[in-house]
Amino acid sequence: MVSVTRGTALLIAAAACAAPLLGAAPALAGPPAVAPRPAVLPVAEPAPGPPEGQQQPPADLIFVEVTPSTVEAGYLVGLRASCRDNSVPAIVVSDAFGRVQVQPQRGLLTASPMVSERTRPGNYRVKLECPSGQTASTMLQVVKAVRPSRGPATGFGGTAGSGFGKFLVPVGLALTVAGAVVGVAAARRPRTVRR
Template identity: 45%
Template sequence: MLASLAAAVLFGTAVVVLGATPAYAGTTYVEADPSTVHAGGRVTIRASCGDDNTSQATVESDAFGRVIVTPDQDILTGQVTVPGSKRPGRYSVDLQCQNGNTAVNTLTVTGTAHPTRGPDAGGGGTASAGTGTGGSGFLVGGTAAVALGLGVALLALRRRRADYGA
C-alpha cells in the first residue's frame, strides 16, 4: 500500500516537473481549436508532422483558405479567421508536411456570431401586446402588494398610538 502511494506521488511529481507530454507525441495530426466556430470567428491550428516539428507546414481548408503553421514548443501552430460570409457546414482541414506526412480533421462552421434580431427569450415586460404574459399583470400585483403593505403599516401605527393613549 505504501509502495503504490509512493509510486503515485513520484509519478505525479514527474509530470509536474517535467511537463505533460502531448498525447500525439510522434504522430502526425492537425486540429482546429475551437472545432466548431461561428462564421467570422478566429481559429487556432495546432499540428504535428511526426517526430520532426522544426519545419513549417501548410494547412488548407475551404473554411478559411491556406495558412502556414510554424514551430512553437515542439508543435506547429497558426491562427486564421473564418470569413464572416462562410456558409455553415463541415469543412475538411488538411495538413501537408514538408516530410510528406499528411493529416486530415474537420472544422464545423455555424452561422454568424451576431444575430440580426434578439433571441426569443419569452414575453418580458417590454414584449409587444399579444405575445407572452406582458407586464400588466406584474404592475397590478405589485401595486396591490404595496397598498396592502401600507395598510398593515397604518394599522400597526394606530394600534401603537392607541396603546400609548390608554
C-alpha cells in the same frame, strides 16, 4: 435577557483587538540572522524539448486539430498540428480559411486563422501537409450565424410588453418641462402680505 453596559462592550472590543497581538511572537532587537551563501551555485541545464508540463508528441505521430471544431463564419479557430519534425513550419489548407503556415511553438505546430466571412455553412476538410510529405486531416464545421431576436422575459424589460414603453421618455420630459414652467411662474408671482 442579557444586559451589556458601555464598559463591558468597550472591554469586549479591546479584547478582540488585542488577542492577535498577544499570540504574536515577540520582536527581537538586532539584525536578522543571515545564512551563509555557498561560494558556487549549481546551474541547472535546461532539458531539451517542450517546457515543464507539456508533453511532446511521439516522433511518428502526425495529426492536425481544430479548436473549436464548430464555428461561425468570421471567427478565429486554433490549429495544433504535429509532423515528424516540429522544428520547421508546415502548411494547413482548408476551403474555410485558405492556406495557412503553422509555426513551431512548444513542441507543436500552431496557428490561428480566421474563417472567411463568406464561408457558407457546412463541413470543411482541414488538411495538414508536412514538409516531408506526410499528411493528416480533420473536419471543421461552419454553422450559420444565429442572432437572438430578443432576450428572455425574466424581468421588467420582458414583462413590460410593448404597449406604452416608447412614450415613457417623451412624456417624462414633457412633465419635467411643465413642472419647471409652473415653478418659475409661482416664484415670479407677487406675494401678498396678510395683516
